[in-house]
Amino acid sequence: MDYDARFENLLAEMKRDGRYRTFAELQRLAGAFPTALRHGPDGEAQRVTVWCSNDYLGMGQHPDVLAAMHEAIDASGAGSGGTRNISGTNREHVALEAELADLHSKQAALIFTSGWISNLAALGTLGRVLPDCAIFSDALNHNSMIEGIRRSGAERFIFRHNDAAHLDELMSSIDPDRPKIVAFESVYSMDGDIAPIGAICDVAEKHNAITYLDEVHAVGLYGPRGGGIAERDGLAHRLTVIEGTLAKSFGVMGGYITGSTQLIDVVRSLADSFIFTTSLAPHLAAGARAAIQHVKAHPQLRARQAANVAQLKAMLIAAGLPVLDTPSHILPVIIGDAHLCRQISERLLSEHAIYVQPINYPTVARGQERLRLTPTPYHTEADMRTLVDALVAVGRDLGWSGARQAA
Numbered sequence: 001m002d003y004d005a006r007f008e009n010l011l012a013e014m015k016r017d018g019r020y021r022t023f024a025e026l027q028r029l030a031g032a033f034p035t036a037l038r039h040g041p042d043g044e045a046q047r048v049t050v051w052c053s054n055d056y057l058g059m060g061q062h063p064d065v066l067a068a069m070h071e072a073i074d075a076s077g078a079g080s081g082g083t084r085n086i087s088g089t090n091r092e093h094v095a096l097e098a099e100l101a102d103l104h105s106k107q108a109a110l111i112f113t114s115g116w117i118s119n120l121a122a123l124g125t126l127g128r129v130l131p132d133c134a135i136f137s138d139a140l141n142h143n144s145m146i147e148g149i150r151r152s153g154a155e156r157f158i159f160r161h162n163d164a165a166h167l168d169e170l171m172s173s174i175d176p177d178r179p180k181i182v183a184f185e186s187v188y189s190m191d192g193d194i195a196p197i198g199a200i201c202d203v204a205e206k207h208n209a210i211t212y213l214d215e216v217h218a219v220g221l222y223g224p225r226g227g228g229i230a231e232r233d234g235l236a237h238r239l240t241v242i243e244g245t246l247a248k249s250f251g252v253m254g255g256y257i258t259g260s261t262q263l264i265d266v267v268r269s270l271a272d273s274f275i276f277t278t279s280l281a282p283h284l285a286a287g288a289r290a291a292i293q294h295v296k297a298h299p300q301l302r303a304r305q306a307a308n309v310a311q312l313k314a315m316l317i318a319a320g321l322p323v324l325d326t327p328s329h330i331l332p333v334i335i336g337d338a339h340l341c342r343q344i345s346e347r348l349l350s351e352h353a354i355y356v357q358p359i360n361y362p363t364v365a366r367g368q369e370r371l372r373l374t375p376t377p378y379h380t381e382a383d384m385r386t387l388v389d390a391l392v393a394v395g396r397d398l399g400w401s402g403a404r405q406a407a
């Protein structure tokens with residue numbers, strides 16, 4: 001086989017479809033969030049306003065977080081030195097796990113090198129160790145949950161997105177004595193919609209199932225202490241497992257699960273993607289813990305972010321732009337065409353110093369291509385005005401129907 005020719009074909013196909021990914025090379029500027037330097041292909045650098053970061057609260061530059069990370073590096077050095085089992089369990093890991101268990105009012109927590117790995121490890125293990133397990137998975141679950149379920153070897157049932165009645169129907173169709181897991185998310189990252197957690201727990205409890213909730217896009221942002229939608233709605237106690245990330249609202253890196261002592265101990269003891277890999281660097285754990293402590297104690301940060309989200313949404317709507325009316329902090333502006341979406345993004349960058357990455361297939365379905373805006377507490381009203389005006393100007397210039405209707 002001519003391997004390179006095969007690879008060329010694959011790449012050409014992606015380019016034709018408009019789903020070939022180009023990465024913006026950014027240099028984040030601590031102290032100037034959400035501004036970054038963007039380095040172009042010809043070596044030029046441009047200051048841009050980032051509108052699509054998952055560092056939702058800007059904690060990746062917070063002085064408390066940076067200080068904790070510097071201190072940990074000075075005290076413990078760079079890496080962890082091993083797997084958790086063989087010399088790689090640092091005091092910072094243990095302290096972070098206690099902080100996370102407290103955040104979600106659970107008995108125990110376990111950290112992983114990313115949120116992606118935490119889903120792979122936890123669902124992969126739970127589905128494998130429970131004999132004849134059936135896993136009920138929301139149709140729009142994240143790739144990491146899908147991979148975890150696949151890896152577990154458990155039988156998978158997919159319920160219609162956020163549809164508790166369909167979940168009930170599927171659960172009723174199998175042997176009531178089989179062990180069952182219901183896996184879903186709280187805030188869905190591409191549409192910004194929120195699961196009916198209470199209704200899903202009602203069904204799961206009726207069928208004696210484990211409930212597994214991914215709060216990756218909600219931790220830090222919702223609830224009195226940033227414990228997520230489950231905390232906000234007083235439902236955390238009804239979820240067997242709450243999973244999250246340290247990389248979005250907590251601004252650092254890593255992922256985790258929280259749950260009962262026994263469940264966490266089983267995943268700790270049996271998950272190969274936890275066992276056979278070097279543990280998180282201690283300074284990452286230290287930074288994440290500082291971020292969680294800050295976020296827990298500062299609801300005003302959440303309030304400021306929510307106010308900015310509401311303001312930008314109102315401005316987009318007032319300008320007649322097709323923003324989805326989401327109940328969360330995620331504001332998707334639907335473009336509906338891969339090439340156009342990329343062109344709009346490129347023009348926003350080159351002409352208006354605005355960086356918002358186009359979201360194309362396979363991250364969203366074809367025809368649902370979009371710009372996904374994530375306002376932070378640090379975007380100003382002037383940033384929002386610039387964004388809305390630029391979207392209208394660029395969109396009109398490119399013949400985008402969404403902008404033609406704009407005021």
Ligand code: PLP
Pocket residue numbers: 114115116117119142144185189214216217245246247254255
């Ligand atoms: N779960 C969901 C719903 C996600 O959207 C993501 C990533 O965006 C992850 C898990 C993975 O988290 P991490 O970025 O920490 O690997």
